[in-house]
Amino acid sequence: MHASTLLLFSLSLLLSTLDAKIAKRPFGQTAQGKPVDLYTLTNKNGMEAAITNYGGIVVALKTADKQGRLADVVLGFDSLDGYKKEHPYFGALVGRYGNRIQKGQFALNGKTYKLANNNGPNALHGGLVGFDKVVWTAREVPPNRLELTHTSPDMHEGFPGNLNVKVTYTLTDANELQIDYEASTDKPTVLNLTNHSYFNLAGQGNGDVLKHQIRINADRFTPVDSTLIPTGELKAVKGTPFDFTQPHAIGERINQTSDEQIKFGGGYDHNFVLNKTGSGPALAAEVYEPTTGRVMQVLTTEPGVQFYTGNFLDGTLTGKQGKVYRKRYGFCLETQHFPDSPNRPEFPSVVLKPGETYRSTTIYRFSAR
Numbered sequence: 446m447h448a449s450t451l452l453l454f455s456l457s458l459l460l461s462t463l464d465a466k467i468a469k470r471p472f473g474q475t476a477q478g479k480p481v482d483l484y485t486l487t488n489k490n491g492m493e494a495a496i497t498n499y500g501g502i503v504v505a506l507k508t509a510d511k512q513g514r515l516a517d518v519v520l521g522f523d524s525l526d527g528y529k530k531e532h533p534y535f536g537a538l539v540g541r542y543g544n545r546i547q548k549g550q551f552a553l554n555g556k557t558y559k560l561a562n563n564n565g566p567n568a569l570h571g572g573l574v575g576f577d578k579v580v581w582t583a584r585e586v587p588p589n590r591l592e593l594t595h596t597s598p599d600m601h602e603g604f605p606g607n608l609n610v611k612v613t614y615t616l617t618d619a620n621e622l623q624i625d626y627e628a629s630t631d632k633p634t635v636l637n638l639t640n641h642s643y644f645n646l647a648g649q650g651n652g653d654v655l656k657h658q659i660r661i662n663a664d665r666f667t668p669v670d671s672t673l674i675p676t677g678e679l680k681a682v683k684g685t686p687f688d689f690t691q692p693h694a695i696g697e698r699i700n701q702t703s704d705e706q707i708k709f710g711g712g713y714d715h716n717f718v719l720n721k722t723g724s725g726p727a728l729a730a731e732v733y734e735p736t737t738g739r740v741m742q743v744l745t746t747e748p749g750v751q752f753y754t755g756n757f758l759d760g761t762l763t764g765k766q767g768k769v770y771r772k773r774y775g776f777c778l779e780t781q782h783f784p785d786s787p788n789r790p791e792f793p794s795v796v797l798k799p800g801e802t803y804r805s806t807t808i809y810r811f812s813a814r
């Protein structure tokens with residue numbers, strides 16, 4: 446081969462390896478014997494997102510630090526077996542209703558609906574078999590998308606209406622994992638979809654997240670009672686451990702149990718009322734990890750975000766690469782409508798009616814500095 450042809454050949458080979466791509470491999474099967482797959486999206490910079498159609502779970506997310514070294518920044522398991530056992534929604538799609546509904550009960554058009562109380566006296570995250578435990582139908586949309594669809598039958602987990610849901614994961618060349626949610630129903634219902642990834646920007650399993658610096662674009666939050674149900678008040682964060690309008694280390698005020706809200710949450714486990722600007726995705730939060738320089742920005746069309754600091758992690762779960770997940774080894778930024786909205790007419794509505802289309806977008810954007 447002529448030298449210049451060889452050069453062109455190797456150059457095109459190099460370039461083709463840098464193109465965004467999607468790969469699929471078997472990930473195991475459910476208890477009922479249903480096979481599920483793992484889809485790995487890679488962008489032109491080498492960033493990777495591995496997602497399974499079991500629960501729509503983000504299994505791995507590899508992003509670069511300030512030296513360009515990739516590390517997996519989400520908690521989870523190496524195989525499907527881990528996800529089939531009890532776990533705290535690692536990486537999962539949560540629905541029909543992300544977060545809590547008081548006493549597992551709500552009324553809609555004069556009818557009362559009863560849900561499973563799977564979190565003390567309340568309902569949490571869609572019930573016993575929520576969207577985190579169903580096998581979604583997957584469709585690869587090359588080069589950079591995974592489309593997941595699911596039909597939740599009328600009265601599944603107590604929620605009315607046959608609900609068609611579509612969730613699209615897109616890994617952009619701007620190092621963003623974008624999640625687009627879409628849904629429609631044939632009866633009035635309530636809906637609050639989110640993703641429950643636990644992040645550690647120093648790399649999953651590499652210690653707690655207390656030194657991460659976080660800024661949350663929220664002047665108010667929704668204080669809760671001792672069962673983590675909002676009292677209805679939209680409280681100013683100013684002068685409280687919930688003021689993240691300027692960056693603070695997550696750990697700086699997390700143990701200030703003289704603050705009743707910190708005490709109730711066992712740390713942060715609260716919904717923040719985002720300062721809204723326009724209708725497109727707006728910056729909800731920015732997190733910076735000082736040792737690796739990784740930065741994550743979260744943008745959303747949702748009115749709220751649950752900031753949860755892994756207070757219930759206790760070292761009993763061993764995750765990817767044998768890493769033990771201890772207290773506060775990960776944080777979640779669950780973009781959402783406010784908890785218990787079905788029982789709070791004063792909160793932004795979570796009602797979806799036939800003929801309407803539910804749409805929501807959240808973007809996790811990565812960089813390093």
Ligand code: GLA
Binds near residue numbers: 533544751
């Ligand atoms: C949510 C809740 C937390 C906890 C986790 C899962 O973030 O707000 O209280 O239940 O899910 O462990």
